[in-house]
Amino acid sequence: MTALEAAAALRQRQTSSVELTLGCLARIEKYNAELNAFLTVTAEEALAAARKADEELASGLDRGPLHGIPVAHKDLLCTKGVRTTSGSKTFAGYVPDHDAAAVERLRRAGAVMVGKTGMHEHAYGITSNNPHYGAVRNPWDPRRIPGGSSGGSAVAVATGMALLATGSDTGGSIRVPACYCGITGLKPTFGRVSKFGALPLGFTLDHIGPLTRTVRDAAAMLQALAGFDLRDATTVDRPVPDFLPPAGEISLAGLRVGLPANFFFEKLDPQVDNAVHFMAYTAQDLGAELVEVRVPDGHQLNVVAQVTLLAEAAAVHEPYIRKQRASYGDDVRALIDMGRLLPATDYLQAQRLRKRILGVYLNVLKQVDCLLVPATPMAAPLIGQNEVELGGAMEDTRLASTRFVRGFNALGLPVLSMPAGFTPTNLPLGCQLVGRPWEEALLLKIGAAIEERTGLWRRVPPAFTA
DSSP states (O other): OOHHHHHHHHHTTSSOHHHHHHHHHHHHHHHHHHHOOEEEEOHHHHHHHHHHHHHHHHHTOOOOTTTTOEEEEETTBOBTTBOOOTTSSTTTTOOOSSOOHHHHHHHHTTOEEEEEEOOSGGGOOSSOEETTTEEOOBTTBTTBOOOSSSHHHHHHHHTTSOSEEEEEESSSTTHHHHHHHTOEEEEOOTTSBOOTTBOOSOTTTOEEEEEESSHHHHHHHHHHHBSOOTTOTTSOOOOOOOOOOOSSOOOOTTOEEEEESSSTTSSOOHHHHHHHHHHHHHHHHTTOEEEEEOOOOHHHHHHHHHHHHHHHHHHHHHHHHTTOGGGSOHHHHHHHHHHHTSOHHHHHHHHHHHHHHHHHHHHHHHHOSEEEEESSSSSOOBTTOOEEEETTEEEEHHHHHHTTTHHHHHHTOOEEEEEEEEOTTSOEEEEEEEOOTTOHHHHHHHHHHHHHHHOGGGOOOGGGOO
């Protein structure tokens, strides 16, 4: 059941928030021991909130489509009175006295928190193979990674342990798990959603966004999350439009979808290439015009994003790693050490180049309404697999997984990740729709149209949804 389907059922008195919440808690009880999606389960608080939601709806108080819907929060979003670890030993005992803005806004919308999800330590990685709390496992094949760093959130949604989940995205950490787990993820425009109360990683790269079963669910969730926040200086004070696409089949007539002729279709599994082109031809069948475009050097943009993150993550963690060095896992400690050695000149030059590349991308996006590109160049790798073979050459798993996603964090553009197909062994493949700043509504419309036609979102991991 999608979140919006559940919302309709609530209003038709076909179910209750308590029933939905009990269903999610039962799935957590049944599947979490194997998949390790949740670090903390808040069953009592969830049922109290669900009872309150049912009472409010019965009395005529309707807070919107998320009212009474179970949600899971990534464990770097502060939750008042509930521990927030950031997947680390560093914050293992941290119990905030406040909610993050995203938690606050979803609570205000009536969503019911069922728990906090596992993640890559400090959100600094793409495997969610956590040295302190154990590996989060992919429900399509538990031998494989779910992606990271928002791996637990993606697994929770893919298995129905929650109907919605929050994630953060600094270098693909919403979109990679969405791709590897066969669900939808949205990285909004930088400044669209407040980061207040989210434990940071990269000051100018972090984004908060939704992980959901469908594009329409993501739109409903963004509607609740978006908006200016005085507590976060990076949010932009601009009107929040209606993000929810219209019901039924949507025509894409008059829209132009760009397919890059360079970078994004190089060195990838042919199955991914076929899946993304299937999505393109679906958009064309719905009336869109496909346009070949050339984009700036993606390798150069990735270096800009990597240098930026190395420096900013080192700055974020400087107060902690000096005193608690042993509390960090080996991979995250090594990355922070690299950032501490990075010359300031490299960081500043990266920012100059970042601005220049953004200008070129904005010019490309004047020619088309969105870009359609792969989310990752392959399906989910095995846990512990350090290299993957692509284009006849071996490539580092982390770099391969983030090759098509990382650069858009540096550019701050809105990006929607959604299912594009499956391998013969039933592993999900994903694509991305990349839009102009502040045009999430258009991306969601295009995504919803393609989603409705393909029906790929209806496929669920068979072993973990009974």
